[in-house]
Amino acid sequence: MDSMQEPIKQTMKSSAVRDHWSEVVNDVFTKKKTIRVKKSGLTVLGLVPPEDLQLIQEFKAEKLRVENLLDKISTAFEGVPEEEIQREIEKAQLEVWEEYQRNTSGK
């Protein structure tokens, strides 16, 4: 059976977080709770266990790597008119759809 547990999620007002700070720290660290902190109805802060923080940081770093990669490869299209690129994308997508149709109808 699946032994993985769903993370405990909680929403708290910022004033309640302030009043119960020690308890909140304990809940996040030991019970691995994720707490959404709200002020005037808006989420202003998230409290997550250190392991989750690491995941968030890695995820953000991965996104930055994609941005750098896109920056590097977009140079291949320098000087190419925007209309040409859009036309080629549309053409390619219609071809992809026709291939997809052929493949699925042949099954």
Next chain:
Amino acid sequence: MKVILDANILVSLKTARKASPIQELRQLWLIKNAFQVAMSDYIHEEVVRTLYKPYFLSKLDHDARIEYLWRLRKITTRVEVTTTVVEAAAHPKDDPIVATAIDAHLKHIITGDKPFQRKAPHIFETYEISVLTPEAFIDEEKDFRGFSVLLYAHHSSLSLCGRACQVLLRPRYLLYEVTVRGLRNAE
């Protein structure tokens, strides 16, 4: 906020010029983390096959293409699509994109495809999903951020009920839980 990026946007990200809406969208997603992206196997397959068409093969380096496709999986949430949508979009190729948004419970599809955009009112009426151009999404995102700050700063003030209320009362803004809460606060 999580959205669906159509395959043409995911391909266009590679070709984006400085100061273009696609470039701004890219920054909002990858640098500012203003939204997250969900993707179905169908959309990923569309991106893969498009990038393997002769035009893109001739322009893009093999390793860069592979790396992009691989990393794209890592930074998006995979959606398993079980819903079948028929004749929602202008072209049947876009119906699986609407199905992706339905199964992911998402309210925004961003696309550069004009016929798809033209069906936006019908799709919104039927599924409450907004089909937006990158420009329209960026405008909404800016409004949303601006008014979030406004709601936070003036939640108890009647001054909120000027232009802000008019904008927030547009049907698409009522999809945001935070906005509805903001309006309740303003009452």
